Amino acid sequence: MCAPSAAPPAATPAFDPAALRFDANGLIPAIAQDHATGEVLMLAWMNAESVARTLDTGRVTYWSRSRAAFWVKGESSGHVQRLVELRVDCDRDCLLVLVDQTGPACHTNRRSCFYTAVREGAEVEIMAPLE
Amino acid sequence: MCAPSAAPPAATPAFDPAALRFDANGLIPAIAQDHATGEVLMLAWMNAESVARTLDTGRVTYWSRSRAAFWVKGESSGHVQRLVELRVDCDRDCLLVLVDQTGPACHTNRRSCFYTAVREGAEVEIMAPLE
Numbered sequence: 631m632c633a634p635s636a637a638p639p640a641a642t643p644a645f646d647p648a649a650l651r652f653d654a655n656g657l658i659p660a661i662a663q664d665h666a667t668g669e670v671l672m673l674a675w676m677n678a679e680s681v682a683r684t685l686d687t688g689r690v691t692y693w694s695r696s697r698a699a700f701w702v703k704g705e706s707s708g709h710v711q712r713l714v715e716l717r718v719d720c721d722r723d724c725l726l727v728l729v730d731q732t733g734p735a736c737h738t739n740r741r742s743c744f745y746t747a748v749r750e751g752a753e754v755e756i757m758a759p760l761e
Numbered sequence: 762m763c764a765p766s767a768a769p770p771a772a773t774p775a776f777d778p779a780a781l782r783f784d785a786n787g788l789i790p791a792i793a794q795d796h797a798t799g800e801v802l803m804l805a806w807m808n809a810e811s812v813a814r815t816l817d818t819g820r821v822t823y824w825s826r827s828r829a830a831f832w833v834k835g836e837s838s839g840h841v842q843r844l845v846e847l848r849v850d851c852d853r854d855c856l857l858v859l860v861d862q863t864g865p866a867c868h869t870n871r872r873s874c875f876y877t878a879v880r881e882g883a884e885v886e887i888m889a890p891l892e
Contacts, residue, residue, distance in 0.1 A: 639772040661801060668799025670792060677860045685879065718884070719871045719874040721866050725849065726875040736851050740804055743850040744857040752773040753849070 647681035651723040657693060658725055662703075662735060665714040665728040671735035672743040674701070676725065681716075688713045690727055709733040734760050778812035782856060788824060789856055793834075794844040796859040803874040804865035805832070807856065809822040812847075819844045821858055835878050838866040 645708040652658050657675040664671055674728040676684070680700055683691040690711035694701040704710030711729040718725060738759060745757035775814070788806040795802055803828030811831055814822040821842035825832040838848050841859040849856060849870040867874040869890060876888035 642885055645879045645882055645884050657824075659804060661792055663801055670794055670801065670857055673790060673792065674848065684881075716879045717786065717875040717880065717887075718877045719804065720869050720876070721874070726801055738851050740851075743852070743855070744848040745851070746849045748776045748847045748849065751776055751816075753776050754773055755850075761816075 645685075647685075649677045649722070650678065650718065650725075651721065653721075653723075654675065656693075657695070658662075658723060659725050660725040662711060662727045662729050662731070664731055666730075667755065669742055670744060671711075671729070671731055671741070674703075675737065680738065681725070684713055684727070685716060690729055703732075704732060707733075709735065711735070768826065776816075776849075778809045778816070780853070781809065781812065781856075783854065784824065784827075784854075788826070790856060791810060791821075791856040791858050792822065792871070793842060793860050797807045797836065797860055797861075800873055801875060802842075802860070802862055802872070805834075812856070815844055816860070821860055834866075835863060838864075838868075840866065842866070 648659055656677050657672055657747040660676045661673050662671045675695060677693045680691045680693045690703045691711055692701040692703060709731045714730055716725060716727055722744045734741050740757050740759050742757060743757055747754045762767045777860050781789055787808050790804055791807045792804050795800045806826055808824045811824045820832045821844055823832040823834060845859040845861055847856060847858055865872050871888050871890050876886060878885045878887045
């Protein structure tokens with residue numbers, strides 16, 4: 631008869647936001663990528679609490695360095711990022727956030743912040759603001 | 762008859778690596794993305810000179826913070842990144858580098874450094890090392 635205390639299957643390690651590697655300011659860079667198209671939308675910063683809030687709420691929440699405050703993406707603009715999946719890199723010092731982005735991610739009203747390409751030594755705008 | 766000194770078309774601004782916004786250590790984060798698949802491969806750091814070298818040579822060249830030295834990606838491993846296009850974000854404080862990646866980008870021999878997902882509070886490995 632099986633003992634009720636039989637060993638469980640090998641557990642996957644629990645994720646602890648505080649165990650990430652933060653910089654001297656307690657921040658970690660987070661890359662937001664459109665989960666459906668693969669487009670890289672933006673890079674912003676998180677602290678341990680904003681990582682936890684992102685996971686808890688499903689709403690991507692950064693730390694605004696300029697305002698020194700939590701920044702629930704889209705809270706004022708409506709251009710929210712719904713969390714699809716959070717990924718951690720090998721060094722635990724960078725995050726990849728797969729998101730469902732409503733409207734533009736960029737404050738310039740473009741879908742992505744990376745709308746300027748360098749071509750033959752010149753800056754070229756490759757993406758127009760959304761209508 | 763047209764004057765030979767007729768005004769040229771509106772010029773695109775020349776790109777100057779020194780005009781990017783670097784952090785207190787003179788560095789800017791650079792996201793490497795597979796130009797063909799859209800997969801985000803890694804994030805590393807560049808200084809102005811490594812941005813210039815990347816553009817000049819077509820070989821993606823980071824600044825290694827741990828070694829305090831230029832890091833021509835793949836120079837020792839053979840897992841080079843050929844530059845396809847460099848892009849700058851709206852705040853000029855982050856780069857997106859579209860690359861043609863030979864082999865794995867990650868030192869763990871995985872294609873991408875972002876091989877750990879957080880699912881239901883646990884860390885899950887979603888990508889195996891390449892053979």
